[in-house]
Amino acid sequence: MTLELGPDDRRMMLRYAGVCRLCGVSLPPGADAIYERASRTVRCVQCMSSSGDAHQPGIAGASARREYERRSTARDARIRAAHPRIGGLILALSEEPQSTRAWERGAIGEELLAERLRDLPDSFRVLHDRRIPGTRANIDHLVVGPGGVWVVDAKRYVGQRPSLDVEGGILRPRVESLRIGGRDRTKLIEGVRGQVALVVGTIDDSAVPVTGALCFLDGDWPLIGGSFRVNEIEVLWPRLLVKRMIDSATVPIDVARTVALLAARFPHA
Incomplete structure (x- = not known):
């Protein structure tokens, strides 16, 4: 371009x-x-x-899928070069490293969430897979609508249950943490908080609400309840995310201008 x-x-x-x-x-x-x-x-x-x-929506999961394909292709070439005769057999009988498969899972998660975001009304605009300048990181989805801006990070932990863990609160400071399958994954929350701070600084308008969300796909969510907040970040699943966006309070926000600001600050990844 x-x-x-x-x-x-x-x-x-x-x-x-x-x-x-x-x-x-x-x-x-x-x-x-x-x-x-x-x-x-x-x-x-x-x-x-x-x-x-530059203001086109972008392709969900594009950068993650490119990284997966790069790693997968490099592994294929490396094994075939080291074992010319049986390289194909080794590849057929062995699994890709978890670090490589994680990129594919990430891409699938972003793609699935992008499909769910299609359910939003026409008053919403969505930007997918936006690069954070000066870093190798990206923002999975930016959603702008009458209720403000949503900064969404898609995660795919198949069959695992996200949960809120709270310590202190009366005599000691309240400390909230995110656990997935019993393991501390609070760093995921901090990642979204950092993205929210960047978006707030880009818009530079206190009248525009900015909400961070960590959206888990294929998680083991309970039949009743289940969603929660950790350090002001929403933790929930795709269907509920879309509902929250639609139900969010209407504010006098210039959607087109806000999208333009975000698209210029965070280009396609």
Whole structure:
């Protein structure tokens, strides 16, 4: 994908701060941007063109699936090179490493959740698999609707039950932790909290609610109840997630502008 420059446009390092005319993101001095001489305005390079290509929803699980395929292909080539005669047999009789299969499971989880998010009304917009600049991490799903912004991390722990563990609360400080199959997985909560902080900083509008959610697919959820919050992050399953989004309180939010801001800050992974 290439930038579409008009005859009077110039790509440059900005001498002064500006604001992208397409997505509204702030551009500090020294930012790489496009200066449009005709209108004396600027646009960020993430806004690939005036057609808004950078604002397309993206493909759920794309980066995780690419990483799985890269690792799987590398393993295949490595084993066949080391064992020219029986490499195919070794591959047929052995399983891929857990670290490789984890990427495939992650991709499937994101893809399944993306299908469920299709049930949202037309008033919602969804961005999938968005890269966090300067890192190798990504945000699985960003959902923008009348009730604000949802930052969603999809996880697939087949047959395992997420649960809330609480210590203290009266004489000692209350400490909440997430457990899955009895193991402490609170680091997953902290990951979502970090993503929420980035989104809040990008929107920079206290009137827009931002909610973090850890959504487990194929988990062992109880028939009654089951969902909970850990350190302000919702922990729940896909169907309930969609219901919560739809039922969230309506606020005066400019959905299109908010989507543009997030798409510019978090490009396709």
